[in-house]
Amino acid sequence: MVSERAKRTTPFTAMEVLERANRMDDVVHLEVGEPDFDTPAAVTDAAIAALQAGETGYTSSKGKPELRRAISAYYDRQYGVDVDPSRIIVTSGSSPALLLAFNTLVDPGDEVVLTDPYYACYPNFVRQAGGRISTVSLSAADGFRPDVNEFARTVSTETEALLLNSPANPTGAVLDGSTLEELVSLADAADATVISDEVYHGLTYEGEDHTILEYTDDAFVLDGFSKRFAMTGWRLGWMVAPPEYVEHVNRIAQNVLICAPNFVQSAGVAALESAANGLDDVRDTYRERRDYLVDAVEEWGLSMDYTPGGAYYLLIDVSNLPGDAFDAADFFLEEAGVAMTPGPDFGTNAEDCLRVSYANSAERLETASERIQQALSTIETPLAD
Ligand SMILES: Cc1ncc(COP(=O)(O)O)c(C=O)c1O
Numbered sequence: 001m002v003s004e005r006a007k008r009t010t011p012f013t014a015m016e017v018l019e020r021a022n023r024m025d026d027v028v029h030l031e032v033g034e035p036d037f038d039t040p041a042a043v044t045d046a047a048i049a050a051l052q053a054g055e056t057g058y059t060s061s062k063g064k065p066e067l068r069r070a071i072s073a074y075y076d077r078q079y080g081v082d083v084d085p086s087r088i089i090v091t092s093g094s095s096p097a098l099l100l101a102f103n104t105l106v107d108p109g110d111e112v113v114l115t116d117p118y119y120a121c122y123p124n125f126v127r128q129a130g131g132r133i134s135t136v137s138l139s140a141a142d143g144f145r146p147d148v149n150e151f152a153r154t155v156s157t158e159t160e161a162l163l164l165n166s167p168a169n170p171t172g173a174v175l176d177g178s179t180l181e182e183l184v185s186l187a188d189a190a191d192a193t194v195i196s197d198e199v200y201h202g203l204t205y206e207g208e209d210h211t212i213l214e215y216t217d218d219a220f221v222l223d224g225f226s227k228r229f230a231m232t233g234w235r236l237g238w239m240v241a242p243p244e245y246v247e248h249v250n251r252i253a254q255n256v257l258i259c260a261p262n263f264v265q266s267a268g269v270a271a272l273e274s275a276a277n278g279l280d281d282v283r284d285t286y287r288e289r290r291d292y293l294v295d296a297v298e299e300w301g302l303s304m305d306y307t308p309g310g311a312y313y314l315l316i317d318v319s320n321l322p323g324d325a326f327d328a329a330d331f332f333l334e335e336a337g338v339a340m341t342p343g344p345d346f347g348t349n350a351e352d353c354l355r356v357s358y359a360n361s362a363e364r365l366e367t368a369s370e371r372i373q374q375a376l377s378t379i380e381t382p383l384a385d
Contacts, residue, residue, distance in 0.1 A: 009124050013345040014355070017329065021339035028368040030356045031339040033169060033313065035230035037282055043229065046270030050263035057262055061254040062246075063090025063238070064265045070272045071238055078201075081213045087240050089249055090268075092260045094199045094224035094237035095121070099256075101195050101220045101239060102129040102161075104249045110160035115146050116347035117315065119169045119197070131160070137349055140305040140317070144171035148182045159192040164212065167200040170346045170355040171315050172290075172308020177210040184215040194219040199237070202228030202279050205287040206309035218242050227311075228279055229271045236260055236268050286312050289358040289365055296369040297356075300376055312359045315343060319352035322379065329354055336375035338368045 014031050021027040062068065068085035075083040091097040098121070106112060108130030114122055116135035126133050136154050138144040155162055164183065166175035175183075180196075187194045196212035196219055212219045224237025237260075241249050253259075290307075293314060297304045303317040318328040325342040332338045332354075343353030358365060 008127055014341040017339050017341055026337055028338045028364050031341045033357050034232050035359050037230040039230050040275035042274040043267045043271045047263050047267035050266035055263040059259045059262050061259050067265045067268050070269045074272050079211045079214055083240055089239045090260045091237045092235040094222045096257055097222040097237050097239040098125045100249050100252055103252055104245055105161050106131040111158045113154055113159055113162040117170055117350040118347050120345040143306040144173040152186055155186055155190045157190055159190050161193045161195050162187055163195045165197040167204055167310025169311055170313045172311045172313050174204055174207050174309035176207055180210055181215045196221050198223045200227055200311040204310040225271055234264050236264050293358050300372055312357055314356050315353040317352055318354050336371040338371055
């Protein structure tokens with residue numbers, strides 16, 4: 001019999017839209033969060049050299065010492081934060097790190113606080129661990145940044161963990177340092193642990209990246225190589241855990257994951273040590289695309305009351321189109337050949353929205369914009385304000 005847990009796991013709509021769009025001709029893909037840049041050559045070269053050197057066996061479940069040291073050095077360089085390599089566990093992407101964090105922290109019935117909109121997979125991770133979800137509502141009017149008071153009303157001594165994600169998927173919102181600091185104090189007061197998903201660090205256009213580790217050592221950080229180094233298919237990430245959790249996390253990692261791929265870990269060292277310099281150009285390119293799309297959405301007559309500060313997503317409100325967000329996504333896919341993800345996957349506060357990813361070339365974004373405008377001009381009902 002299929003378990004109740006398996007039945008409760010919802011599909012990841014962005015991947016389903018992708019599969020459907022892949023069966024069609026000439027679709028502009030704005031549905032998936034996958035960089036269109038190539039992995040830096042230094043990384044690919046390091047992987048090939050590692051394979052040729054026979055780095056094909058298991059590694060320590062915590063990861064290769066040289067990669068854990070390189071990640072530690074990165075925290076020092078990037079944020080001026082001292083993270084002992086013994087607190088770092090290398091994983092096959094940040095998704096397994098999420099699985100490890102929730103399974104280490106959460107007992108059945110424990111409360112986990114998420115912001116809504118949230119990354120579509122978060123609730124499934126919480127449910128896998130048997131946790132109970134409470135949400136803090138975010139709105140476009142506030143730039144999808146949380147009000148600390150609203151957090152204070154939601155977080156209580158019942159709360160085991162609160163999950164933060166900045167820059168955020170699907171909104172692109174960026175939290176500033178003082179908000180992070182206040183949220184850490186709030187979590188401390190409730191004896192709850194912060195889990196900070198920092199996978200979009202490096203792709204911040206407004207403000208600066210701050211790791212939660214600038215404010216506390218008592219937090220889990222999840223991060224990885226997928227987004228900023230254009231390494232989604234390499235499956236490499238890491239977790240920083242509070243010292244007293246490391247061995248517990250590691251026991252689950254040993255059993256469930258064994259280790260991240262050996263030669264890919266050597267490529268990760270090259271990414272942190274040789275490829276980090278090229279990131280500014282990548283970030284500038286994303287910023288230009290964001291600026292282009294923000295203007296384009298206005299020209300389409302659709303509403304977006306905020307400017308995303310990071311990642312490569314924006315949420316556009318499609319409540320003035322006929323039908324719901326799924327109908328809107330169908331309409332743009334069928335009539336314009338542009339794939340976007342319906343918002344309901346990302347929470348109640350994204351129900352009237354589509355998530356648009358601008359991890360696509362300027363040329364394709366222009367094509368998408370022209371096609372969307374053309375498709376919208378065929379709708380008889382004028383768009384309401
Ligand atoms: C917010 C967020 N966290 C984690 C992930 C997982 O990334 P990966 O497992 O490739 O590191 C994603 C992927 O889209 C994401 O958007």
